[in-house]
Every structure is written in C-alpha cells, then in structure tokens.
Amino acid sequence: IALLINVRYGIHTGDAFSTGLYETVKLAIKSNFHNNKMFLTGWFLFAYIFVSILSVIIIKSIKRVVVSNALLLSVLVAISVLLITVSITYLSPQYILVKDYKLNFICQVLTGMSFYIFGYVIRNQIYSLLNFYVFILLTVILYVSKSYGFSTQTIMSWSYYPDGLIMSVINALIGIYAVFFISLLITRGIKEIKLLKMIGQNSRTIMAYHLLVYVILDIIASILGDYSLSGTDVYDNHFITKWSIPVYIALGLLLPLIFSILKQKVIGKMKLSGVLQSIKS
Structure with missing residues (x-):
C-alpha cells in the first residue's frame, strides 16, 4: 500500500522494502519501524x-x-x-x-x-x-x-x-x-455508549492504521482539487482546514475500528465453519 501510494500519488512514504523478505524485516527492526512512515x-x-x-x-x-x-x-x-x-x-x-x-x-x-x-x-x-x-x-x-x-x-x-x-x-x-x-x-x-468501549478495545488497530486513513483522505482532497500532494509526506503533511481536522480525527478512529470489527467477524465465521466441518467429519 505504501509503495502504491508513493508511486501513484508521489507522497513520501519512506523505504518499506529491501532486497528480500529477511532483509525487509531486518530493515524495519533496525530502523525502529520508521523506514515505513505508514506504520510508525x-x-x-x-x-x-x-x-x-x-x-x-x-x-x-x-x-x-x-x-x-x-x-x-x-x-x-x-x-x-x-x-x-x-x-x-x-x-x-x-x-x-x-x-x-x-x-x-x-x-x-x-x-x-x-x-x-x-x-x-x-x-x-x-x-x-x-x-x-x-x-x-x-x-x-x-x-x-x-x-x-x-x-x-x-x-x-x-x-x-x-x-x-x-x-x-x-x-x-x-x-x-x-x-x-x-x-x-x-x-x-x-x-x-458502546462506541467508546469498542474504541478502547481496538486501540492498537486504530493506532496502526490511522495514518493510512489520513493519507486516503489527503488523496480524496487532492482529487476534489482542494489539496496538492506534490512533495508531501505521510507523517508531516496533511490537508488541514477548519472543517477537515474533526473529519480526520473521526474517520481516523472509525474506519480502523470498522475494519477491526469486520476482521473479527470474518475470523469468527471461519472458526465456526471449521468447528462445524470437524463435527460433520
């Protein structure tokens, strides 16, 4: 995703990959995961x-x-x-x-x-x-x-x-x-209000993916003609206006939360399906 965003929109996302899987993992650990700005x-x-x-x-x-x-x-x-x-x-x-x-x-x-x-x-x-x-x-x-x-x-x-x-x-x-x-x-x-409890329970997912949501919103703003992506950076530059800040905060919380809930439901159904198949066999 980081590479695609960098190539397609020119947003600086860091250097997420090296010459192979082992070298990529090693690079991430040695860089304190700051080589990929999408996953700081x-x-x-x-x-x-x-x-x-x-x-x-x-x-x-x-x-x-x-x-x-x-x-x-x-x-x-x-x-x-x-x-x-x-x-x-x-x-x-x-x-x-x-x-x-x-x-x-x-x-x-x-x-x-x-x-x-x-x-x-x-x-x-x-x-x-x-x-x-x-x-x-x-x-x-x-x-x-x-x-x-x-x-x-x-x-x-x-x-x-x-x-x-x-x-x-x-x-x-x-x-x-x-x-x-x-x-x-x-x-x-x-x-x-169950939402606050759900946000707390999924805080790690929100922490991991909120920057990706911000970048997607930046891209949408650029498509609408309100923002230029030229020379921008995943971490340092975002579309900031009086109305965009609450939108970024809200969607930065809610979209990763929705993703996490859907993922949990899919995993739950897969586990249930596996249990049913084992019972039938």
Whole structure:
C-alpha cells in the first residue's frame, strides 16, 4: 500500500522494502519501524509482543514460588523498579551514545515490562485510587514542573528520557492516572455508549492504521482539487482546514475500528465453519 501510494500519488512514504523478505524485516527492526512512515507505530506493537510474553512469564514464575500475596506483590514491585532503573539510567544513555538499535529495543521492552508488571500489581486498587482532588493536584504538579523545565518531552520509541529516572516515572504515572480518571468519568456519565468501549478495545488497530486513513483522505482532497500532494509526506503533511481536522480525527478512529470489527467477524465465521466441518467429519 505504501509503495502504491508513493508511486501513484508521489507522497513520501519512506523505504518499506529491501532486497528480500529477511532483509525487509531486518530493515524495519533496525530502523525502529520508521523506514515505513505508514506504520510508525510498528515499534510499539513489536515491542509489546515481547513485553506481554516476558511479563506474564515472570509473573507466573514468581507466583509458583511465592505463596504470600503481600510478598508476591512486593517482589513484583521490586522487579518493576529494577527494570525501569536499568532501562532509563543505564541503557537509555548508552543507546543515545552509540545508537545501537538492539539497545533501543531492549530499553523499550524493559520500560514496557516495568509498567506492565506494576499495572498487574495495582490492578485491583487502581479505581479505588481515583479521586477528583488528586487528579487536580497531579495536573497542577505536572503543569508547574513543565513550566519550570523539570518535565520535558519523553520519547519512548527512541529511548529518550532527558528528565532522568524519577521525573520520567512521575510524569508517566501522572499521565496514566489522568487517563484512568477521565475514562472513569466518561463511563459513569455515558454508560450506554458502546462506541467508546469498542474504541478502547481496538486501540492498537486504530493506532496502526490511522495514518493510512489520513493519507486516503489527503488523496480524496487532492482529487476534489482542494489539496496538492506534490512533495508531501505521510507523517508531516496533511490537508488541514477548519472543517477537515474533526473529519480526520473521526474517520481516523472509525474506519480502523470498522475494519477491526469486520476482521473479527470474518475470523469468527471461519472458526465456526471449521468447528462445524470437524463435527460433520
């Protein structure tokens, strides 16, 4: 799709392919999936595979050894702290220095595992911790720390943590708290709207394909004569007007969501068909 868009419409989509399948996969991993601008979030999805598998292995392994629940949670918190300390304090500066893609990937995975395991630890308490006044206080703290330069931009995809371990973790936890609190308010206020739940359940698909939707909308705008595709870039350039922004946001959410739902239905029917055939045989 990226190659077709580049050849047909001249939109710069990066270099998605190499000389063969192995070299193409190797190029994507070495480039942190940024060689294909249609799939910039590929780094997250790739790292998440390892994060989820390794985290589950660690949690299950420790549960087999540690009987006490309090001790189990303490050990998991210690592992979470150790992982993110190694990642941000040691691996991140080393990657910035030598630019070795393997270090970047390991840093991504260790950071992700740290939050995954910590999330498992507090999974039963997170909603009881949500409070309006705490939310306001944390928002003020984040605003003040950003105003005074204590909080700057963290870029997990490139293992860039300029604020150091403590502030990077605090900023991330404040962001996580805010997302949970706002999500809770929304679900309490509009319980009947299933769309929000569906968007949350399919967030990875939306993240993966929203840029493709934007490019398709750019192409439609160019066909209508409202936009020139000459010299444009998949990531940096899009058709921006007062009315196009809400359209891009809405369709960037809804079209990947529809695709995901249709895919799930097709897979479900295929599985059902396979079961019926096995019963008949």
